[in-house]
Amino acid sequence: MSFVIGIDGGTESLRARVYDLSGTCKGTAAHPYDTAFSAGARAEQDPEDWWRAAGLAVRQAVAEAGIAPEAVEAIALATTSCTVVALDEAGRALRPAIIWMDVRAEAEAADVLATGDPALVVNCAGKGPVSAEWMVPKALWIARHEPDLFARAATICEYQDFMSLRLTGRRCASLDNVSIRWHFSTLRGGYPASLLTKLGLEALLAKWPAEVVAPGEVIGTLTPEASAHLGLGTHVKVAQGGADAFIGMIGLGVSQPGQLALITGSSHLMFGVSAKPVSVDGLWGTYADAVYPGRHIIEGGQTSTGSIIAWLRRLAGGSLDFAALNAEAAKLEPGCDGLLVLDHFQGNRTPYVDALSRGAFVGLTLAHGMPHLFRAVMEGISFGTRAILDGMTAAGFAATEITIGGGATSSDLWLQIHADAAGLPVSVPAASEAPALGAAILAGVAGGRFASIDEGIAAMVRPGRRIEPRPRERALYDALYRRYAELYPALKPFTPRRADA
Structure with a gap:
């Protein structure tokens, strides 16, 4: 048998998973690395820690799988996006990587927007x-x-590109990462040269990798040094990967126009596949060819979702029994006896793009208990998801189904509320590690086992549950959603208009 490896380089650790070509995970291992936090919302990591973690995790995953290293044909990575590294001519980091959550460049971001460049569409x-x-x-x-340091940097790139260089010796960028976060566009001629000129940053063009490689294409084979580090043969092909959440779309099987991936955790991330480019105020994208050739991705997101559930648990002293709470909340009617939640506990990312908005419970009475609060939070978050879907519809993208991965899949009630509130069927694939599986599918494409990403999805993504919206509950939620939609404009005058207020 032949095997592929999908690597998920996350914020806190790197995980390697060995898959056969049917999508069965045969072995898995993870190794953590540290993040250095400092004042000014700074967060940095040592790229050498990623490399060490990759060597340890791959060796352990292959050992757990019980296979010969020679049986591995290809590997690919899904990594954090916007994790920026500056390298010298030899590919060594000149400074710690500025990871995705670092927002020290707030003033620079405002200057980028002020250019009004067409790349900002x-x-x-x-x-x-x-x-x-x-x-x-x-x-x-x-x-x-x-x-x-900027002048000395031969290359400025991302986590993904650093690993590609270490694995193969080839200096290239992922079409996925550059399309979603570097303002690169296959429709507008590539890198945003006019944007950089307006910023006086023309020198950056020569520091970005000149080669841009699409997900699933072969970057190269393992160098002897990388082969020894990972414990794999030099025959192993390295496929281009991309940003973890976007590669997670592949692992969820979301590839056709009208499909939408909802990746849940502390926050909600939403990615819709469109047959044509669209753009609208309040949503991100679309990104042409970023994941699938000839298709476009529209993006939305909610800042606080699962984190609100975690907040409820903290309020209860960490003693909430979620299984019992789900059972009690399921007995309640939609609307939780008059209780509505605005889910903007950490502001709103989309569709209002208001970081200063705040959450609210509206309609509280002494008759409400924890099951009411719990279900109302689920409903408020699901209404926030619907608001994004409405924005996507206005932009010209109409979702036909929602495929969900992540933490929300552990609650049958929450899945049903999502389906009822959106009025769309919800699918939950069997696999839970979508970024790693998506990377493994890309490895299969690069290894010549699949003619396309779509073919790889058909072979390796296994169907799971499907939840249909219920007509009665859908009608009730339609009425409740109209009330939810009134909360943000009604409460906005009462929220501080400064982040430090």
Whole structure:
């Protein structure tokens, strides 16, 4: 038998998973690395820690799988996006990586938006904001605050590209990462040269990898040094991967126009596949060819979702029994006896793009208990998801189904509420590690086992549960959603308009 390896380079650890070509995981291992936090919302990691973790995790995963290393044909990575590294001519890091959550470049992000460049169409139809997490603001920060280091840098790229260089010796960027966060566009001629010129950052063009490789294409084979480090043969092909959440779309099997991936955890991330480019105020994208050739991805997100459930648990002293709470909450009617939740506990990412908005419980009485609060939070989050879907529909993308991965899949009640509130069927694939499986599918494509990503999905993504919206509950939620939609404009005058207020 032949095997492929999908690597998920996350914020806290790197996980390697060995798969056969039917999508069965045969072995898995993870190794952590540290993040250094400091004042000014800074967060940094040592790229050498990623490399060490890869060697340890791959060797352990192959050993757990009980296979000969020679049986591995190809590998690919899904990594954090907007994790920026500056390298010298030899590919060594000149400074710690500025990871995705680092937002020190807030002023630079505002300057990027102020250019009004056409490349900003992916930032809510050009109206912004531009996130301080993205590549150009971070590179501009380095140029302004560490000019000597910027001048010495031969390459400025991302986690994904650093690993590709170490594995193969080839200096290239992922079409996925550059399309979603570097303002690269296959429709507008590639890298955003005019944007960089307006910022006085023309030198960055020569520091970005000149080669851009699409997900699933072969970057190269393992160098002798990488072969020895991972314990794999030099025959192993390295496939281009991309940003973890976007590669997770592949692992969820979301590839056709009208399909939408909802990746849940502390927050909700939403990615819709469109047959044509669309853009609208309040949503991100679309990104042409970023995951699938000839298709476009529209993006939305909710800042606080599962984190609100975690907040409820903290309020209860960490003593909530979620199984019992789900059972009690399921007995309640939609609307929780008059209780509504606005889910903006950490602001709103989309569709309002208001970081200063705040959450609220509206309609509380002494008759409400924890099951009411618990279900109302689920309903409020699901209404927030529907608000994004409405924005996507207005942009010209109409979802036909929602495929969910992540933490929300552990609650049958929450899945049903999502289906009822959105009025769309919800699918939950069998696999839970979507980024690693998506990377493994890309490895299968690069290894010649599949003619396309779509073919790889058909072979390796296994169907799981499907939840249909219920007509009665859907009608009830339609009425409740109209009330939810009134909360944000009604409460906005009562929320502080400064982040420090």
